[in-house]
Amino acid sequence: MRIDDLEKLKSENLETLPSAERRNFLRLGLAVTGVYLGGTVLSLTSVRTAEAADLVPEPGKYPYSPHYTMVIREKLCIDCERCKDACVKTNGVPVYGFRTTILERRRAIANGGHETIFMPVLCNHCNRPPCVRVCPTTATWKDEKTGIVVMNPARCIGCKTCMTACPYNARYFKEETRAVDKCDFCWESRLSKGEKTTACSEACPADVRVFGDLSDPKSRVYELLHAPETVIWVLRPETGALPNIYYVNV
Amino acid sequence: MSDVDSREKKNMKKSMFAVVLGVLLLSGAWLMAAEEKKAAEPYDEDTYGPEAPIIWDKPVKSVVFDHKIHTQANELSCDSCHDDLFTMEAGAAQEKDDFTMETLYNGGYCGACHDGSTAFASNKRCTACHIGVRGKARLEGGTAAAAGGHAKE
Incomplete structure (x- = not known):
């Protein structure tokens, strides 16, 4: 919906x-x-509408500071899954769930061949997150400062409505905590302790996952998203959730 | 008289058409037969190398090499790669420290041909060889990749 x-x-x-x-x-x-x-x-709820006419907000009009974003350079992904391994290790993700994963699709190319495209996916930390809107106990919200969609496991009653509402299948129910778990851009495990990037981004050998602060004009994510002649896309834009995970092929 | 002429012309046109059609059909059939022969040619491991694809897991998971594509389909001989670029032991290259993309870009290993002129460049079409964890699981008949969860090692 x-x-x-x-x-x-x-x-x-x-x-x-x-x-x-x-x-x-x-x-x-x-x-x-x-x-x-x-x-x-x-x-x-603390839903904030981004001042964005397009997918990427205008420079200087980012709703958060730091405005955390990940830019995924999709064609470089080789599904080595070091990102997944790093995430599991850093955030204690059980085998039955994932905070980030790699999807795969096949596409016909010239001369009868096919090519494989790997697509890393994770929580899109939407500016208008449907999961936050539906939570009956405010166990999940958008952080006022960073815009990260965070969880308070103690407040979660396990109704899983957020899992249904999420357009990106980015949430899973963690048996160990009896609460829904999701990507928080490594806020708990790394960023809040002074680290500058996420575990997945650091582990990537192909420089696919570029993490940073979109409100900082010197950051790589800013440069990638505001470079001339760049095609940028997001997943499922039709939901109107205004995601913060961007995909490029540069 | 003109009537006879035109009839003759018509006949000639007809026979010419028949000849052209015949040639086309014959050559087509010959080409088809050649193609079929090529496709149906049995894979001989002594001539073309091991049939099973080689999968490297180091330094990153997982990269595939298929002898069939290189020797049978693209007519490379054994000594195109052995023993200068690769030893004849399947998967041995990954134990070497210089088995990296950087070496490939400088003409080592696969990079000897995958340089952008002989074959597609090593820094292009990553997923043609990098089949990843999912690709490997599929080749080996595993189901871990399809489940979406983490593969148990």
């Missing part, structure tokens, strides 16, 4: 305002604001 449609639905959150409060709310004249901002105000 598109996030646009989802946001129009009535929230079933327990924090929904009682009618007396709602009347006060209306009397205060905030109804106009409500109509303008629609579900964003009523949803009671």
Whole structure:
């Protein structure tokens, strides 16, 4: 379901305002604001809409600082899976789940041959994350500062609604913690301890996964995404979730 | 008189057409037969090298080499690569420290031909040889790659 449609639905959150409060709310004249901002105000979640007319925000108009992003140079991926191994080791991912994985597709090429394309996938840390919108216990949210979609396992009741809502299949239920687990750009394991990059990015021998701060004009992700004559794509743009994982072939 | 002329011309045209058609059909059939013969030619390991593809796992998983494509299909002889570029022991190259892409770019190992003029360059079409963990699992009949989870070692 598109996030646009989802946001129009009535929230079933327990924090929904009682009618007396709602009347006060209306009397205060905030109804106009409500109509303008629609579900964003009523949803009671920390969804922030990126100021982006296109897939990549305009320079200087990034909603977060640092605005963490990963640029995937897709054609260089050779499925050696060092990224997966590093992620498993760094973040204690069990064998039945994944925080990041490699997808594969085949494409016909000239002279009757086929070529293989490997596609690394992970949480897209969307600017309008459907998973955050549907969580009934606010166990997952978008970090105010970095824009990372984080989890609080203690607050998760294991309803798995977020897993259904995620357009990218980036979440799995971790039996060990009885909570949903997902990629947090190695925030817990690395970034919060002063490391500058994710485990997968560091492990990649082909320089496929470029991680960095899009709001820093000197960063590689900024240079890659704002280079002239570059084709940039994201996965499933039609969901309107405004993902932060970009794909290029340079 | 002109009537007879035109009839003769028509006949000539017809016979010419028949001849051309015949030649085309015959040559087509001959080419087809040649193709079939080539495709149906049995794979001889003594002539073309081991039939099973060689898979290297170092320095990265997993890279494939198929003798069939190089010797039978592209008509390279054994001494094109042996023993100057590769010893005749399957998979032995990966034990050497210089078995890297950098060496290939400088004309070593596969890079002797995969230089962009003899065959596609070593820094192009990565996945033609780098079949990855999934590709290897498929070749070996494993199912780990299809499951999406991590393969147990």
